[in-house]
Amino acid sequence: MSEHAEHAEHEVNYVKIWAILLVLLVISILGPFVGIKVVTLITAFGIAIVKAYLVAKNFMHLNIEPRYAVYLLVTMLVFMLLLFSGSAPDIMKQEGRNWVKPEIHVEAQAPAHH
Amino acid sequence: MAESIPADAMHAHDDHHHTEQSIWSKYVFSTDHKMIAMQYMFTGMAMALIGGFMAYAFRMQLAFPGIDVPGYGTVTASDYNALVTNHGTIMIFWVAMPVLIAAFGNYLIPLMVGCDDMVFPRLNRLSYQIFLLSAIVLIASFFVPGGGFGGAWTAYPPLSAKSQYSLTALGSSFWLVAVALEFTAFLLGGINFVTTAMNARAPGMKIFDIPIVVWMIVVASILFMSSVGPLIAGAVMLFMDQNVGTAFFDPDKGGDPILWQHLFWFFGHPEVYVVLLPAMGITAEIMCVFARKKMFAYKTFLYTTFATGILSFTVWAHHQFVAGIDPRMANIFTVTTLLISIPIAEMCFIYIATLYGGSIRLTTPMLWALAFVAEFLIGGVTGIFLGASGADIYFHDTYFVLAHFHYTFFPIAIIGTFAGFTYWFPKMFGKMMNDTLGKIHFWGTIIPFNFIFIPLFVLGAAGQHRRIYNYEHFPELAGVEMQDMRVLATVSMLVMLVFQLVFFYNCFISWKKKQKDAGKNPWKANTLEWTTDSPPPHGNWPELPTVYRGPYEYSVPGREEDYFPQNVPD
Amino acid sequence: MRPIATTRMAAGIPTGRLAIWWVVASEIVIFGGLLVSYIMHRLAKPEWGDHAANTNVWIGGFNTFVLLTSSLSAVLAHKAAVNGDGPKAAKLLYATCFGACTFVVVKALEWNMEISHGFTISSNTFWSFYYTAAGLHGLHVIAGAIIMLIIAETAKKNLELHRVELIGIYWHFVDIVWIFLFPLLYIAK
Numbered sequence A: 001m002s003e004h005a006e007h008a009e010h011e012v013n014y015v016k017i018w019a020i021l022l023v024l025l026v027i028s029i030l031g032p033f034v035g036i037k038v039v040t041l042i043t044a045f046g047i048a049i050v051k052a053y054l055v056a057k058n059f060m061h062l063n064i065e066p067r068y069a070v071y072l073l074v075t076m077l078v079f080m081l082l083l084f085s086g087s088a089p090d091i092m093k094q095e096g097r098n099w100v101k102p103e104i105h106v107e108a109q110a111p112a113h114h
Numbered sequence B: 001m002a003e004s005i006p007a008d009a010m011h012a013h014d015d016h017h018h019t020e021q022s023i024w025s026k027y028v029f030s031t032d033h034k035m036i037a038m039q040y041m042f043t044g045m046a047m048a049l050i051g052g053f054m055a056y057a058f059r060m061q062l063a064f065p066g067i068d069v070p071g072y073g074t075v076t077a078s079d080y081n082a083l084v085t086n087h088g089t090i091m092i093f094w095v096a097m098p099v100l101i102a103a104f105g106n107y108l109i110p111l112m113v114g115c116d117d118m119v120f121p122r123l124n125r126l127s128y129q130i131f132l133l134s135a136i137v138l139i140a141s142f143f144v145p146g147g148g149f150g151g152a153w154t155a156y157p158p159l160s161a162k163s164q165y166s167l168t169a170l171g172s173s174f175w176l177v178a179v180a181l182e183f184t185a186f187l188l189g190g191i192n193f194v195t196t197a198m199n200a201r202a203p204g205m206k207i208f209d210i211p212i213v214v215w216m217i218v219v220a221s222i223l224f225m226s227s228v229g230p231l232i233a234g235a236v237m238l239f240m241d242q243n244v245g246t247a248f249f250d251p252d253k254g255g256d257p258i259l260w261q262h263l264f265w266f267f268g269h270p271e272v273y274v275v276l277l278p279a280m281g282i283t284a285e286i287m288c289v290f291a292r293k294k295m296f297a298y299k300t301f302l303y304t305t306f307a308t309g310i311l312s313f314t315v316w317a318h319h320q321f322v323a324g325i326d327p328r329m330a331n332i333f334t335v336t337t338l339l340i341s342i343p344i345a346e347m348c349f350i351y352i353a354t355l356y357g358g359s360i361r362l363t364t365p366m367l368w369a370l371a372f373v374a375e376f377l378i379g380g381v382t383g384i385f386l387g388a389s390g391a392d393i394y395f396h397d398t399y400f401v402l403a404h405f406h407y408t409f410f411p412i413a414i415i416g417t418f419a420g421f422t423y424w425f426p427k428m429f430g431k432m433m434n435d436t437l438g439k440i441h442f443w444g445t446i447i448p449f450n451f452i453f454i455p456l457f458v459l460g461a462a463g464q465h466r467r468i469y470n471y472e473h474f475p476e477l478a479g480v481e482m483q484d485m486r487v488l489a490t491v492s493m494l495v496m497l498v499f500q501l502v503f504f505y506n507c508f509i510s511w512k513k514k515q516k517d518a519g520k521n522p523w524k525a526n527t528l529e530w531t532t533d534s535p536p537p538h539g540n541w542p543e544l545p546t547v548y549r550g551p552y553e554y555s556v557p558g559r560e561e562d563y564f565p566q567n568v569p570d
Numbered sequence C: 001m002r003p004i005a006t007t008r009m010a011a012g013i014p015t016g017r018l019a020i021w022w023v024v025a026s027e028i029v030i031f032g033g034l035l036v037s038y039i040m041h042r043l044a045k046p047e048w049g050d051h052a053a054n055t056n057v058w059i060g061g062f063n064t065f066v067l068l069t070s071s072l073s074a075v076l077a078h079k080a081a082v083n084g085d086g087p088k089a090a091k092l093l094y095a096t097c098f099g100a101c102t103f104v105v106v107k108a109l110e111w112n113m114e115i116s117h118g119f120t121i122s123s124n125t126f127w128s129f130y131y132t133a134a135g136l137h138g139l140h141v142i143a144g145a146i147i148m149l150i151i152a153e154t155a156k157k158n159l160e161l162h163r164v165e166l167i168g169i170y171w172h173f174v175d176i177v178w179i180f181l182f183p184l185l186y187i188a189k
């Protein structure tokens, strides 16, 4: 039970957080209408990060959970960053590998298949 | 809330001991961790027989091309592909993982940390049921029109994605679904193992009082859970490529086959450590007990494991050196790959230091444990050649690679399993195994094992490629000398398979009460599982134990007995 | 029925919640793998911006609103459960479920519209990712809603109230995934 008392102490106003989230949502939708790419990207992804942070902290109660829960989740994100940095050089540079199927090749294969 | 009440005293489930259980609820739908462990163990062993039978069929074909393999028939080219693919898949996902992680994990974690069951018994049962289903789906894939999937256990697209290449439209999808189900089962299992070890420890068991094997299984489960995600996503994409007409991996339509390789190996390499670590842990337990010595550098061993775990996420592209990846990245991956051999070597040194000066008893489990380290070392050392991107360009996809990874996987999946099984058999079944038979089986497995795979190293270095069903079609690989080595490998395999009968015979007679009762603690070991009856009752202990010290207090000076169980107060 | 093991708490987090964190962790890498794959393609292929221009920001935005609001009711349900008010928690969980249903229905209509405009899953790799990512997320929404109904059923009787929090954590995670999917699929053009 002690643990619940703790929750109550750190009570945040959930409705207020929700309202902030909605305001952020509106901004992120309106961002692209400015028409500047940088603004779009910042409003879109910056705001996504802020929103995720607010939800994780206040709704998932990571603020009062033992720290290692946060470290666990962050480690997973770091692994994803690793996956990205190891694969991006290959996946993002495809010019050399995006071959076009030569017509002759297809014809040569066809009779062999009966 | 229920969680915060220290309920050890409450004996919330006394009724366990009194209810009559039907055969169904006792053996099939049991939620008891020991029964689920046995289910995993025997399913895994049955799958090992299937995987071994496949190896038998295709090795016969390689040694004596075109013959009518007794018990199988002629191995056609597409049969060969399907057999090799499913042999690899089965051995890794349906033998190594269920036996080493799920069976030993289920059996040992609650017993070694001193609690009555896993924290989520019903989730545990569900995990086994999904696993069983996955095995059934995999076996069924052989009987669908077109036959089993033959695109290798790595399932590279486009071969795996397009049925006009693989010619097994259904087989490929069955294979993929089976693998995905298996992952689900192990995610559920992993959550259970990690949570149990973190939360359900006996009072007094501090973090460095946890036996190494529990640590290893937990770290392995964590590695699995954190690496398998991208491959699950990849499996979804591949499934859609196969069946819905997407083109995630089809370069023709803007997809990228290399992406699959990254997703696969991002999981695939940590997976090696997922199966390695439990075997390492089993070895450590056995060595301490039969050397009657405290584990050398317990904490260093742990930190080394963590380092290995983290490093294992940074090496995956060493499997793709010849796939046309960015050469600068290949350099980085070479460096990380060579780096990771350091912690593993360190762990081997810790074993040797643990043995040093001990009073060693060469029982059957100890022989297996020693053989594990010796044979694994050969696998590890040959990996250095393959990790160097330059050398790998020659070695890639030859039998050198094949022999290398069998020198790692065989010690892990077979030697490690036998080590653990013979060590804990008295606890699991309450009987001692026959030591002489055990040793015959040991030598009858280890010697042929080396005679199978050393010739394959030589063949690989001579340029023999993997996944080829008949070398007669390659004049430069079909010479008499090379063929003789193939025959040697196959005959050794036959010898090894025959010696497995000794093992089953030994299990059978030991279990049939021909052997003496094990008693609670036949090996005079310290860890908690040896403080309860053999086999342990439902709920494990009448009164759950309390822990007073670390698990490896052997030969403590000034003590009459040379062991000091964890639950004995000072 | 519940073993003593479940009631222990050596790691300082109740067992159920600890397990949920591991669930969330392994889900992060599942969605992570998919999104990383998408982002790599997306960064390399500016022309995907043109495909993305065909998605409907307003529908996506509305669904974001629905999920954010359902997260609010989930966390309020948790609060009610903490105060021991099972029936209220159940009601709020039903409200969350209603949000989930709305989300799925809107999603279905949206897909229907897109497919009728000729943007199908096999049109090109952008659309493949679009349907796969949203589909995987949608499956999580549906699964969450079903589990929530089960939990609400027991919570109504003031039983197993700690489970309200567990489904809540999962639900917020599903919400966060969408928070990232929204800009990735709808806004970045």
Ligand code: HEM
Binding pocket: B052, B055, B056, B058, B059, B084, B085, B087, B088, B089, B091, B092, B095, B096, B151, B152, B153, B154, B402, B406, B409, B410, B413, B414, B452, B466, B467, B468, B469, B493
């Ligand atoms: C009974 C002892 C075994 C024998 C004789 C054996 C033999 C072989 C051979 C000859 C191949 C390659 C065939 C080819 O490339 O054409 C192969 C492939 C493979 N084996 Fe084994 N093996 C044995 C046990 C194991 C074990 C215990 C494991 C792992 C736990 C394992 C994992 C694999 C894997 C992953 C492949 C690659 C499959 C592929 O190419 O897709 N094997 N095995």
Ligand SMILES: [Cu+2]
Binding pocket: B268, B269, B272, B315, B316, B318, B319
């Ligand atoms: Cu590797």
